[in-house]
C-alpha cells in the first residue's frame with residue numbers, strides 16, 4: 022500500500038511519534054584519520070580535486086564553480102548524484118579539514134587573558150596604575166597592578182571554563198545536515214543526519230524549509246526553493262533559487278547565481294538536493310566574515326549591566342580631578358594628593374563585576390542544563406531570561422501538541438465530503454514526494470494518515486498515488502499554501518493543480534466554487550459565506566485547510582506561484598490539534614510571575630482564541646496581522662499590549678511585533694520553532710526554541726529547551742531571575758559601600774590635616790572586599806528556590822528581574838550616604854576615644870580604626886542587603902556567610918597583627934571598640950529600616 026512503502030522514501034520518514042522534525046542531538050564525531058599529508062597525496066595521485074584546488078576553477082571566486090554543467094562539476098569533484106562513499110568522505114575530511122569557518126573556534130586561555138584587559142573597568146584600573154607609576158608612587162602602582170592581574174586571571178579563567186562548558190552544551194544542539202552517502206561503491210545511498218562540520222566537497226545533501234545551508238552548494242534539483250541570504254547580501258526577502266544544468270553565458274559574472282546557495286543562508290520555503298562545492302574557509306561566507314562577529318540588537322543585559330557600568334566609569338574618571346581640585350582649593354595641597362585621588366577612584370571600581378557576571382551566569386546555565394535540559398547558548402541571555410516581562414509564543418506545538426488529526430472534510434456547503442480530503446491527500450503526497458522534503462509537515466502527515474485509514478477500510482479510490490505527479494510547490498509560509506501539479510489517469514494533455522492552504526489565501530486565488538456536483542462563479546457574497554463557515558469551525562477550536570483545484574493544458578515548463586490563480590474552491594479539511602496538557606498551568610504560573618503572554622500565530626484567529634480560552638487565558642481583543650500593517654513603533658506596541666492573540670502572522674509580522682514591544686521598553690522573549698519564527702527569534706531580547714525546532718531556529722535562538730513545554734520556560738525564568746538577582750546584589754552592595762567610602766574619604770581628606778587613608782590601605786581594603794564579593798558568584802541558587810514559584814530572592818521570583826539604571830543609582834546613593842554617615846560617626850568616635858584615653862590619636866590609630874570599621878560595615882552590608890525577607894540559601898551557611906565572617910575577622914585582627922604597622926596602622930584604644938559596637942548597632946538598625954522601605958521596590 023502506498024502509505025506503507027512511502028516510509029521507505031527517506032530514512033528520516035516517518036518521524037518518531039511526537040517528533041515534528043528529525044532528531045537534533047548530533048551523533049558523535051567519527052574518528053579522524055591522523056595523517057593528512059598522506060591522504061592528500063593519495064587523493065592527488067587519484068586526481069581528486071579538493072576544496073583548495075577548486076578555487077582556481079572559477080577565476081578566484083572562492084569555491085563557486087558557477088559556469089560548469091552539473092556533469093562537468095560532478096566529474097571534477099569525483100562525485101555523483103548518489104553521493105560519496107563513507108571512505109571518500111573521510112579522506113576528504115582529512116584533506117580539507119572540518120567545515121568550520123576559521124576564527125569561529127573559541128579563543129585560547131592566553132587570548133582570553135589579553136582580551137580581558139579590554140574590559141572597561143580593568144582598562145580604567147590599568148590607566149590609574151600607569152598614572153601612579155608615572156608620578157613614582159610605586160606602592161600604589163604595584164597594588165593596582167596586582168588588582169589588574171588578579172581580576173584578569175579570574176576573569177579569563179572563569180570565561181575559559183564557562184566557554185568550554187558552553188561549547189559542550191552547544192554541541193548538543195549543533196546544526197546537522199541531511200547528507201546522502203553510501204557504505205561502499207556498490208551500496209545504495211542512504212540519507213542521514215551528520216554534524217555540519219563533517220560535510221565535505223562532493224557530498225550530496227538535502228535541504229528543506231528551516232534548514233541552514235551548511236556549505237556552498239550547487240543545486241541538482243529544487244522545488245519552490247527560496248532562501249534567506251540576508252547574512253551575505255543584506256537582502257531581507259527570500260530569494261528564489263533553481264537548479265540549472267548549464268547557466269546562460271557560463272553564469273560566472275552573475276552577482277546572484279540562481280543555481281548556487283551559500284553557507285550562511287537558510288531555506289525559507291521549498292526543498293532541494295544539492296552538491297557541496299566548498300566548505301570551511303573556502304566558502305563565500307568565510308571570505309565575507311572571517312570572524313564570529315554576530316550583530317545582534319542591543320539586549321536587556323546590554324541596557325542594564327552595561328548601562329550601569331558606563332555610568333560608573335564616567336564617575337570614576339571624574340573623581341581624581343575633583344579630589345585634586347578640592348584639596349588644592351581647601352587645603353592648598355598640590356600634586357602630592359594624586360596617589361590618594363587615584364586610590365579614591367580605584368575604591369569606586371567594581372573591578373570584580375565581569376568575573377562575578379561570568380561566574381554567576383555560567384553557574385546558572387549549567388544548573389539549568391543539568392536539572393531541566395535547558396541550554397543557554399549565550400550567557401547574557403540567562404540574565405535577560407530573568408528580566409522578561411512579555412513572552413511571545415506561537416500557538417502550534419506550544420499551546421497545542423502539534424499532533425493534528427483529521428476531524429472531517431466538508432464541501433462548500435458545510436456537508437461531509439470525503440472527496441475533499443482525497444484531494445488534500447493528493448496535494449500532500451505529491452508535494453512530499455516530488456519536493457524531497459527532509460521531513461513531512463504535521464498537517465500533511467495527518468491528512469495522509471486519515472486517507473490511509475480510509476484505504477485500509479477498503480474505501481475505493483482513496484489512494485492519492487492514483488494520479489501521476491508532475492511538479493510541486495511545497496508549503497510556503499509567506500503565501501500560506503502548497504501546490505501539487507498532477508496528471509489524472511485518462512486525461513492526456515491536461516494537468517490538474519491541487520492546492521491546499523489557509524482559507525483566506527486559497528479563497529483569494531479562487532474564481533469559482535464547486536457545489537452540488539457543478540461549478541459556479543465565486544462572488545463576494547459566496548466568499549463571505551465561506552469565510553463565515555470557516556470562522557464557525559475555527560471557533561470550535563479546529564484547524565482549517567481550504568482545498569482547491571484547477572485544470573490546465575499540459576506543458577513542459579516549470580510551474581510557479583503566478584500559475585496558482587483562477588482555482589475552483591472545493592471545500593475544507595478540519596483538523597483537531599489537542600491542547601498541550603501542561604500549557605494551562607504554565608500560563609497561570611507565567612501570569613503570577615508578572616509575565617504577559619502574547620500569542621503570535623500563523624493560524625486562524627478563531628482557532629487561536631479558542632485554544633487560549635480553553636487554557637484559561639482570556640484572549641480579549643483578537644487581532645490579525647492585517648489590522649496592524651499601518652501601525653508602527655509605540656502605536657504597534659500599544660495595540661499588541663491590549664491584545665493577547667495576533668493571528669495570521671507571517672515571519673515578518675512576528676518580528677515587527679517583537680521589535681515594537683522591545684522598543685517600547687519591554688524585555689521581550691519569543692518562543693518559536695518554525696522557519697517562520699526565525700526573524701522574531703533574532704529580534705527578541707531572548708529567542709527560545711525547543712530542541713526539535715528547525716535547524717535555522719536552533720541556530721538563531723539564545724536558549725534551547727529540551728522540549729517545547731512552557732513549564733520548562735517557567736523554570737528557566739526562575740533561574741534567570743536568581744542569577745540576575747545575584748549580579749544585582751553584588752552591584753548594590755559593592756557600589757553602596759564604595760560610594761560611602763569615597764564620600765567619607767573626600768570629607769575626611771578635607772577635614773583632617775593628614776590623608777584619611779593611605780593609598781596602600783585603600784587598595785588592601787579593596788582587595789579584601791573583592792575577594793569577599795566573589796562569594797556572590799558561588800552563592801547557591803538552591804534548587805528549592807529555583808523551582809518554587811514563591812521563591813523570594815533579591816529578585817523576587819514573582820517579578821521580572823530588571824536592573825534600571827536610574828532606580829539603581831538612587832538606591833546606591835541612599836545606602837552610600839548611610840554608609841558615609843556611619844564612617845563620619847566613626848571619625849567622631851575615634852576622636853572621642855583618643856581624647857578620653859589621651860591616646861596619641863595620630864594618623865596610624867585613625868587609619869587602623871577606620872580600616873576596621875570599613876570592613877565590618879562592608880560585612881554587615883553583604884549580610885543585610887544580599888537578600889529580601891528570605892534568603893536564597895535558606896538558613897544554611899553558604900559562601901556569602903563565610904566571606905562575611907572572614908571579612909570581619911580580617912577587619913578586626915589585621916591592624917593588630919604585625920602587618921598593621923607595615924601598612925601604617927597602630928591599634929586603637931579598647932574604648933574605641935566599645936563605641937564602634939554602638940555605631941555598628943545603629944548602622945545595622947538604619948540599614949534594616951531603609952531596606953524594609955525598599956523591600957518590594959527593587960532597583
Ligand SMILES: Nc1ncnc2c1ncn2[C@@H]1O[C@H](COP(=O)(O)OP(=O)(O)OP(=O)(O)O)[C@@H](O)[C@H]1O
Nearest residue numbers: 415416417462496498501503521522523622623624
Ligand atoms: N503543509 C501545509 N500545507 C498547506 N497549508 C498549510 C500547511 N501548513 C500550514 N498551512 C496553513 O498555513 C497557515 C499558517 O501556517 P504557519 O505554519 O505559518 O502557522 P501555524 O503552524 O498555523 O501557527 P504557528 O505560527 O502558531 O506555528 C496554517 O494555519 C494553515 O492554514
